[in-house]
Amino acid sequence: MRQADRNGEPGLMGAVVRFCRLLREHEFLVAPMECADALRATTMLGVADRAAVHLAMRAVLTSRHEELDIFDTLFERFWSGALADAPTPLPAPELLPPKPRDTVPASLSMDRWLAAPRGDLETVEAKSASHSAAGSPVRMGRSSADELRTIERVARAVARRLARQPSRRWKASERGRRIDLRASMRRSLPLGGEVAQMARRAQRLRKLRLVTVCDVSGSMDLYARFFLQFVSALQRSTARVESFAFATGLTRITGQLASGHPDAAMAAAAHAVRDWSAGTRIGESLAILERHWSRYVDRNTILVILSDGWDTGDPALLAATLERLAARSRRIIWLNPLLGSARYRPETAGMRAALPYIDVLAPLNDIGSLRALPRVLFH
Amino acid sequence: MAERPPVRHPCDVNPEIAGLQARLERESYLTEPQVATAIFLAEGLPRPLLVEGPPGVGKTEIAKVLARSRNADLIRLQCYEGLDVSTALYEWNYAKQLLHIKLGEQAASSSSVAQREAEIFSEPYLLKRPLLQAITHVGAPPVLLIDEVDRSDEEFEAFLLELLSDFQVTIPEMGTIRAVAQPSVVLTSNRTRELSEALRRRCLYLWIDYPTLEKELRIVRLKVPGISEALARQVALFMQAVRRMELSRTPGVAETLDWAAALSLLGATSLDESVIRGTSGCFMKDRDDANQLQTALDDGALATMLSFRA
Numbered sequence: 001m002r003q004a005d006r007n008g009e010p011g012l013m014g015a016v017v018r019f020c021r022l023l024r025e026h027e028f029l030v031a032p033m034e035c036a037d038a039l040r041a042t043t044m045l046g047v048a049d050r051a052a053v054h055l056a057m058r059a060v061l062t063s064r065h066e067e068l069d070i071f072d073t074l075f076e077r078f079w080s081g082a083l084a085d086a087p088t089p090l091p092a093p094e095l096l097p098p099k100p101r102d103t104v105p106a107s108l109s110m111d112r113w114l115a116a117p118r119g120d121l122e123t124v125e126a127k128s129a130s131h132s133a134a135g136s137p138v139r140m141g142r143s144s145a146d147e148l149r150t151i152e153r154v155a156r157a158v159a160r161r162l163a164r165q166p167s168r169r170w171k172a173s174e175r176g177r178r179i180d181l182r183a184s185m186r187r188s189l190p191l192g193g194e195v196a197q198m199a200r201r202a203q204r205l206r207k208l209r210l211v212t213v214c215d216v217s218g219s220m221d222l223y224a225r226f227f228l229q230f231v232s233a234l235q236r237s238t239a240r241v242e243s244f245a246f247a248t249g250l251t252r253i254t255g256q257l258a259s260g261h262p263d264a265a266m267a268a269a270a271h272a273v274r275d276w277s278a279g280t281r282i283g284e285s286l287a288i289l290e291r292h293w294s295r296y297v298d299r300n301t302i303l304v305i306l307s308d309g310w311d312t313g314d315p316a317l318l319a320a321t322l323e324r325l326a327a328r329s330r331r332i333i334w335l336n337p338l339l340g341s342a343r344y345r346p347e348t349a350g351m352r353a354a355l356p357y358i359d360v361l362a363p364l365n366d367i368g369s370l371r372a373l374p375r376v377l378f379h
Numbered sequence: 380m381a382e383r384p385p386v387r388h389p390c391d392v393n394p395e396i397a398g399l400q401a402r403l404e405r406e407s408y409l410t411e412p413q414v415a416t417a418i419f420l421a422e423g424l425p426r427p428l429l430v431e432g433p434p435g436v437g438k439t440e441i442a443k444v445l446a447r448s449r450n451a452d453l454i455r456l457q458c459y460e461g462l463d464v465s466t467a468l469y470e471w472n473y474a475k476q477l478l479h480i481k482l483g484e485q486a487a488s489s490s491s492v493a494q495r496e497a498e499i500f501s502e503p504y505l506l507k508r509p510l511l512q513a514i515t516h517v518g519a520p521p522v523l524l525i526d527e528v529d530r531s532d533e534e535f536e537a538f539l540l541e542l543l544s545d546f547q548v549t550i551p552e553m554g555t556i557r558a559v560a561q562p563s564v565v566l567t568s569n570r571t572r573e574l575s576e577a578l579r580r581r582c583l584y585l586w587i588d589y590p591t592l593e594k595e596l597r598i599v600r601l602k603v604p605g606i607s608e609a610l611a612r613q614v615a616l617f618m619q620a621v622r623r624m625e626l627s628r629t630p631g632v633a634e635t636l637d638w639a640a641a642l643s644l645l646g647a648t649s650l651d652e653s654v655i656r657g658t659s660g661c662f663m664k665d666r667d668d669a670n671q672l673q674t675a676l677d678d679g680a681l682a683t684m685l686s687f688r689a
Contacts, residue, residue: 029580041420045393052393055416060424063579065431065570065586168461169532182465185473189499192484193477298572320625328571 012047013039019078020061026070029063050079066291147367148229148262155233157374158210162240165378167206176202208300208330209240210377213289215307216273217247217280223337223365225266227306230370232257232265242296246285247275252293280311282350283318290321297329302377306335306364309351318350322357331359333377339363395419408437408444409598417585418445427543427564429582434569435631436587442524442565452521454562456509458531464538468548469511472504479504500552513562514548520560528578529568536575543581590632592619598632603639613650613685614639618662620684624675626668634662650685652676 020035041056054075062071170176172183183199212231216224224245231243235258242254256268270276286305289297297303303325311318326332334354338344340363346355355361362376363369393416400415418441421428430438446453456467476499483495490498507515513523525539542548546558566582568574590598596615599606606614618635638661647654655676663669675684 029576031580034580037424037426040424044420044423045396045416049393051412052396052416055413056420058413059417059420059583059585060426062584063429063576063582064584068586167532169463169534170461182470182473185477186471189473189476189480193480295573 012042015079016042019057019074022074022078023061023071026074028061028067028071030061034061066294150367151230151370152233154370154373155230156237158234158377159237159240161374161378162208162210162238163205165206165208166203169204169206170201171204173200173202176200178202206300207240208302209242209296209298210234210302210304211296211329212241212243212304212306213250213286214243214245215247215280215282215305216245216276217311218277219280219310220306220308220337221277223308224306226370227335227364228253228257228266228269229262230373232262232269235265236260242293244289244293245269245273245276246282246288247273247278248281248284249275250285250288250293251275280307281313282307282309282311282354283313283315283321285313286321286325287317290325294328297325299328299330301329303329303332304335304377305332306337307350308336308338309334309346309348309354311348311350313350315349315353319353319357322354326357326359332357333360333362334358335362335364337363337365340365340369402448403444406444406447407601408440409594409601414441414585414587417583421565421583422563424583425561425563427566427582428585429566429568429574429579430585430587431568431570432587433589433629433631435633436589437632438567438587439524439526441587442522442567445563445565446522449519449522451519451563452516453524454509454513454516454521455524455526457526458528458535460530460532462531462535465508467508467510467535467538469508469550470506471500472506476500476504505550505553510542511548511556514546514558515556516562517559521562523562523564525564525566527569528566529570529572529574533575536578540575540577540581589622589629592616595619595632595635599635599639602636603643606639606643607648610642610647610649611639614642616685617650617655621662621672624671626665626671628663628665628668630662630664634664637661650681652681655681 016039017035020030020038023030038057038060041060042053045052045056047053054072057075058068058071062068170178170180172180178201180199180201183201184195184197187197187199188195212227212234214224214227214231228243228245231241235241235243235254242252243257245251245253251273253269253272256272257265259265259268322332336344336346336351339346339361346352346361360376362372364373396412396415396419399419400410400412403410403415403418417428420426428441430441432438442455443453445451479499480495505511509523513521528536528539531539543564546561547555549555566578592615595618596611599611599615600608603611614635618630618638622629638658641658641661642654645654645658656673659669659672663672
């Protein structure tokens with residue numbers, strides 16, 4: 001502990017520790033070992049050469065490409081004062097993900113919806129994307145008990161299949177399909193080379209993850225609730241689901257939807273999403289997903305987007321973001337409730353921009369299309 | 380697409396890092412202070428080095444150049460999905476063991492069962508795969524390159540993490556084997572998959588991006604000595620412009636060098652549309668990209684591409 005003092009740099013260690021704490025507040029992966037290594041690196045290079053110290057600390061303390069810029073900003077801000085006693089600066093607002101603008105909490109309408117008796121059908125004119133698409137009224141109220149059971153069943157089916165995709169890894173198994181020659185020869189050694197029993201291998205199962213991104217803007221309100229009921233049931237069946245809701249910005253609602261009772265889950269989610277029933281910016285929201293939550297989107301992820309494609313954002317941004325997400329993830333599935341109408345064609349700028357990067361485009365507007373979902377997801 | 384601007388401070392570069400940079404440049408690898416610092420720390424602390432970046436920018440080269448500059452051996456483990464311990468660490472040579480047993484039976488030797496067992500489970504019957512080779516290397520500590528670690532899976536990463544912490548391996552029949560000298564470890568990743576937090580924390584992080592115009596020009600001049608100055612400049616300008624196009628497979632430095640070598644071989648003196656069309660296979664590896672480039676050239680974009688300054 002006296003190392004810093006011996007080197008004649010009083011407070012260097014304290015400053016490095018404070019800097020590491022600042023980084024941790026910004027969600028950097030910095031544990032005490034990394035902090036100690038940062039200090040050693042600094043003493044190895046000498047404190048006088050600030051450029052070298054900057055590069056050295058960056059190599060030790062960052063672990064992702066996205067963190068490099070944030071690190072540079074924080075480093076400048078922290079060490080531009082005197083090295084010893086720089087006060088810990090407050091996190092800058094622009095470094096945090098942008099908050100969606102405040103709207104009237106649509107949780108009120110959600111509470112009213114939850115309080116209505118089951119089976120009451122709410123007839124609503126679904127806002128249509130263009131004049132040519134069908135504007136037929138949607139009959140969607142809170143699902144009856146039967147429908148809830150169907151939703152739970154479908155959710156369980158999806159959860160089962162998520163956990164059991166075949167992968168390329170093989171493991172020893174007495175009932176496997178393939179013969180494992182190496183293990184068979186190994187077993188024959190104590191018998192002097194006579195192969196008495198063949199060892200077998202079976203395929204290990206790959207566990208996929210599902211990331212659902214649900215459009216909760218004004219035009220999607222009822223469909224979103226229906227879908228989120230399903231996602232909530234899915235989260236009760238498996239842990240490998242992450243759920244997000246977006247309108248003008250993106251909110252993660254995995255924690256809220258995971259709570260035990262379906263109604264409580266929906267209410268919690270509605271309270272968490274500040275821009276429920278607001279306008280739509282698909283491209284911007286997906287860009288937030290890619291920037292801040294990309295750790296959930298990898299080779300084993302199926303990305304499911306529920307949206308009617310009607311948005312006021314930039315189609316070019318949507319296309320570029322979807323292209324990058326498509327490269328990272330296993331499949332992208334776009335569920336469009338308007339597809340349920342026979343006359344609908346994906347003509348909005350948003351849908352057209354997104355089409356090349358979608359693996360499967362399918363409808364989701366009622367129980368029937370929900371029952372078809374496992375097939376859509378897993379082919 | 381260009382590199383991040385260098386960190387500007389009015390100080391001299393640390394002499395040890397400058398020395399390392401000079402050593403790397405002698406092996407024809409041009410680099411910046413940040414790469415040299417990362418390598419310096421990876422050896423000094425010591426910690427494994429995780430190198431990320433787009434394909435073709437020289438991530439694997441770092442390990443090779445490092446090995447050459449230290450006159451050390453390079454041991455390479457190429458990762459793929461389903462890579463498991465027996466392919467990465469070690470395996471017993473079952474066929475040889477069986478043969479030994481059979482021959483032993485016929486010769487009717489007088490050694491006991493235990494002795495014979497110790498014989499067949501000894502080093503001559505052990506097939507050492509790259510990771511074990513790195514640990515048991517004699518002589519100067521080698522450079523262990525674990526290439527494209529993002530193509531392996533989580534289980535392998537967990538195993539790798541354990542190995543990188545202790546550098547020791549337990550083989551049940553032989554006991555624990557500890558590394559005599561810790562190898563320098565370089566991991567590369569193309570970011571197709573998010574690596575586990577534990578692995579990323581364990582390693583130093585280095586991001587290598589596409590080069591700037593000046594740097595690419597220097598690389599071309601260094602690696603393709605026969606090329607004329609004017610042509611090298613045109614090639615560098617063209618590649619910078621190509622990278623600004625929205626391609627599905629953006630060409631890296633490796634492609635630039637291939638193209639420059641091809642042009643030099645063909646004896647081209649300057650870039651024009653017919654030359655580019657003829658040699659575009661060197662840097663365009665996708666049909667849609669090639670069509671996009673063709674359209675751009677047909678629209679007369681060549682002059683703009685060759686005159687742009689970064």
